[in-house]
Amino acid sequence: MNYDANNIFAKILRGEIPACKVYEDQHTLALMDVTPQSDGHVLVIPKVAASNLFEIAADALGRLIVTTQLISRAAKTAFNADGITLMQFNGAAAGQTVFHLHFHVIPRYQGKELRVHAREMADIKILTAQAEKLKQALSNSI
Amino acid sequence: MNYDANNIFAKILRGEIPACKVYEDQHTLALMDVTPQSDGHVLVIPKVAASNLFEIAADALGRLIVTTQLISRAAKTAFNADGITLMQFNGAAAGQTVFHLHFHVIPRYQGKELRVHAREMADIKILTAQAEKLKQALSNSI
Secondary structure: OOOOOOOHHHHHHOOOOOOOOEEOOOOEEEEEEOOOOOOOEEHHHHOOOOOOHHHOHHHHHHHHHHHHHHHHHHHHHHHHOOEEEEEEOOHHHHHOOOOOOOEEEHHHEOOOOOOOOOOOOOOOOHHHHHHHHHHHHHHOOO | OOOHHHOOOHHOOOOOOOOEEEOOOEEEEEEOOOOOOOOEEEEEEEEOOOHHHOOOHHHHHHHHHHHHHHHHHHHHHHHHOEEEEEEEOOOOHHHOOOOOOOEEEEEEEEOOOOOOOOOOOHHHHHHHHHHHHHHHHHHOOO
16 A cells, blocks of 8 residues: 555644644654544544554554553543543555544443444534543643 | 453463464464454454553553554455454443453455454354464464
8 A cells, every 4th residue: 555645644744734632742643533433532643654554663553552542541531431442444445534544542431332433523612622631631641 | 440360361361261373472362253243353462461451561562562463464464355443442331341451353345344243153163264364374474
């Protein structure tokens, strides 16, 4: 697979389009999913160019999953979630819609089914408030 | 959450019950899921006691995701899959049924929906044949 440098996450990483960021370090970025499958759905992406799981080096992948763990802990606290589901899609047949590697961190709530992936846009005000909650939980945990 | 040393993966790691193993190293083990959501569904687990993503140290988590990447590559090749979906559940509300941290590596095939999680037992002969295919793909790739 060839990496498309004009995918939406590449543009966000270059600062060309805005995103509702919740965490950033030298190697990774976490942002609110704009079509959340549940309240507090976050995406965690590496800063290296990798279309999917197959294209990333082991050290960069290790950093990505550690940030994913950090965000998962914070999301569980921030949103008082009953659980966290991680999902990561490789290839259109697997449900991948943006071809820059990303982990979905999806808070789960007892008795609530997930909404359909990449269908309905969330209200930016709600996402911003959720991002603030997450940042607060992160600042308490780091 | 308290780690239950009598969960099924802990028993497999201690050799007390059999499993259809496909890969093992000092820190991780990969085995066929006995209730596969698609053909070639593999589970990757750490050898440390961790109920979920929240309970594992960063270095052990890094090793776990690198083995998961290795298995994903091999599964894509072995089963000629169109994509790979990773899933990882934390807490009963997230769909977790065995309380030892595990990543699901689920081969995806164009136009085929996933079967329901943890419902139907697979034929052990079919699982064994799939494990052999995977081991072959792994021995070609390592």
